[in-house]
Amino acid sequence: MKREPLFIDGKLNAGKCNDCGVVRFPRRDYCNYCQSTNISEYLLGPQGKLETFTISYMKPMIGRMKPPYPYGVAIFLTDDGQKIHVIGLIDSQEPFEDVKIDKGLILIEDKLLIKFKMEAD
Amino acid sequence: MRNVAVVGVGVFPFGRHSDLLYQEIGVPAVNDAIEDAGIDRKQIQSCYAGTVSGMGTAHDIINECGMIGIPIIRVENACVSGTNAFRQAWMEIASGLSDISLAIGIEKMKDSSMAAQGGGRIQLEMKAMMKLPIVSTFSIMGLPGYFALAAHRHMNDFNTTKEDLANVTVKSRRNASRNPKAEFQNPMTVEEVLNDKMINPPLTRSQCCPKTDGAAAAILMSEELAKKYTDTPVWIKASSMTSSYVEEQFKNLISLPNIENAKKAFSMAKLDPKDFFNNGFAEVHDCFSISELLHYEDFGWCKKGEGPKMLNDGIPEIDGDLPINPSGGLLSCGHPLGATGIRQVAEVVYQMRKDKEVAKRQIPDKNLNLALAHTMGSPIMGFTSGIHIFSRDL
Ligand SMILES: [Zn+2]
Numbered sequence: 001m002k003r004e005p006l007f008i009d010g011k012l013n014a015g016k017c018n019d020c021g022v023v024r025f026p027r028r029d030y031c032n033y034c035q036s037t038n039i040s041e042y043l044l045g046p047q048g049k050l051e052t053f054t055i056s057y058m059k060p061m062i063g064r065m066k067p068p069y070p071y072g073v074a075i076f077l078t079d080d081g082q083k084i085h086v087i088g089l090i091d092s093q094e095p096f097e098d099v100k101i102d103k104g105l106i107l108i109e110d111k112l113l114i115k116f117k118m119e120a121d
Numbered sequence: 122m123r124n125v126a127v128v129g130v131g132v133f134p135f136g137r138h139s140d141l142l143y144q145e146i147g148v149p150a151v152n153d154a155i156e157d158a159g160i161d162r163k164q165i166q167s168c169y170a171g172t173v174s175g176m177g178t179a180h181d182i183i184n185e186c187g188m189i190g191i192p193i194i195r196v197e198n199a200c201v202s203g204t205n206a207f208r209q210a211w212m213e214i215a216s217g218l219s220d221i222s223l224a225i226g227i228e229k230m231k232d233s234s235m236a237a238q239g240g241g242r243i244q245l246e247m248k249a250m251m252k253l254p255i256v257s258t259f260s261i262m263g264l265p266g267y268f269a270l271a272a273h274r275h276m277n278d279f280n281t282t283k284e285d286l287a288n289v290t291v292k293s294r295r296n297a298s299r300n301p302k303a304e305f306q307n308p309m310t311v312e313e314v315l316n317d318k319m320i321n322p323p324l325t326r327s328q329c330c331p332k333t334d335g336a337a338a339a340i341l342m343s344e345e346l347a348k349k350y351t352d353t354p355v356w357i358k359a360s361s362m363t364s365s366y367v368e369e370q371f372k373n374l375i376s377l378p379n380i381e382n383a384k385k386a387f388s389m390a391k392l393d394p395k396d397f398f399n400n401g402f403a404e405v406h407d408c409f410s411i412s413e414l415l416h417y418e419d420f421g422w423c424k425k426g427e428g429p430k431m432l433n434d435g436i437p438e439i440d441g442d443l444p445i446n447p448s449g450g451l452l453s454c455g456h457p458l459g460a461t462g463i464r465q466v467a468e469v470v471y472q473m474r475k476d477k478e479v480a481k482r483q484i485p486d487k488n489l490n491l492a493l494a495h496t497m498g499s500p501i502m503g504f505t506s507g508i509h510i511f512s513r514d515l
Pocket of ligand 1: 017018019020021022031032033034035036
């Protein structure tokens, strides 16, 4: 088990199983579907779509985030149409009116967190 | 495997017990279960204790109860800990290792943070965790967050409303107003639920289960002994568990990680979900308002998206076709992690027996043939689901 970087060239560092074709993010040594270890690098993004979101009005259990902050689950599509769901912090200002379900978003590269910025309407 | 029955149960009132030790809330629950079973305590051959934070607490309880010498095993599996302790006691008897086993569920949460509750791991690993990007990203989510994400997607896909969600709490409080051992016994209106403090939109505070102190216990027996000690044994027809991982679960945000487990449990009991209508009832893991609606759908009791309709049609009410959470559930009883799974079993036993404990919230006789008890939990980034199915007749 090794620690992989989160981003490569501004895209998310995922893994594709060469035996069954399933893409997983984050990348791991084993495929969860066929148990293969034959996994190749597969990059996701930077463009995705917001599947759902919420806003935290509470301090997180761990970490230093200051509420309120919005976050959500984005879908990134692979070349062969697999939907990869990824959670991330949404870069937005109160009252967070630009944050809407099914709207386009783009990854923001960061060392420690997955972050999204909503695309303009 | 041998048939196993629940013969005795006990619950210490859920709420705030800051001045009491773990064993001071656990011992009364265990003594009540022993008295309820009508056995001599020296007949108990093994003990499984579900608790997330209570290191060593089962040993203190067993010592206080005069049963020193039996094997005592602590079981930790987040919110499923109590259900798992119960499952281990079932396995102990089903396998023939014991004829009588004790399952305890216990937790004290009022005076600690959730991070401290996690048995120390979160504090020990905090620095390392925050350097791991994927973990630090998940950490922004918090406990209500995951369910809020599911709620928003459900509202988007099925026109589920804030009022639909609030109605879960309204039903919960209505049932709990008839449960003297619930933490919150005050009825609430839809408006009061929606105007409560916002936690994670669309979930307000009263749509989130509270951190609670509480304990519960159950005595399980082999078929041979159960028939000797009681005329009203409650039979365990299925015990089923599955696990999943948060990144996998995001693939289906309008469901919770219980679908496969529900199928396994119904199959083990040789039942169809529909067999519960006008025949059974359930205690399910309503950790948040949205959770209960998703359970209706994920367990096959209604179509995907029709959870709110099932609730608004009155089906899960105490006098409905399929009563769900007659106790008030986690939203109103409170959720002492390890205790919840065993408190649910106690509700099942009291209801099936028409015990005076549930006199004010008794489910009609036609619905007492089958029961289902379910918890789900999230040990850090994993998910676990535990289900038991019970019957009045073997
Ligand atoms: Zn594979």
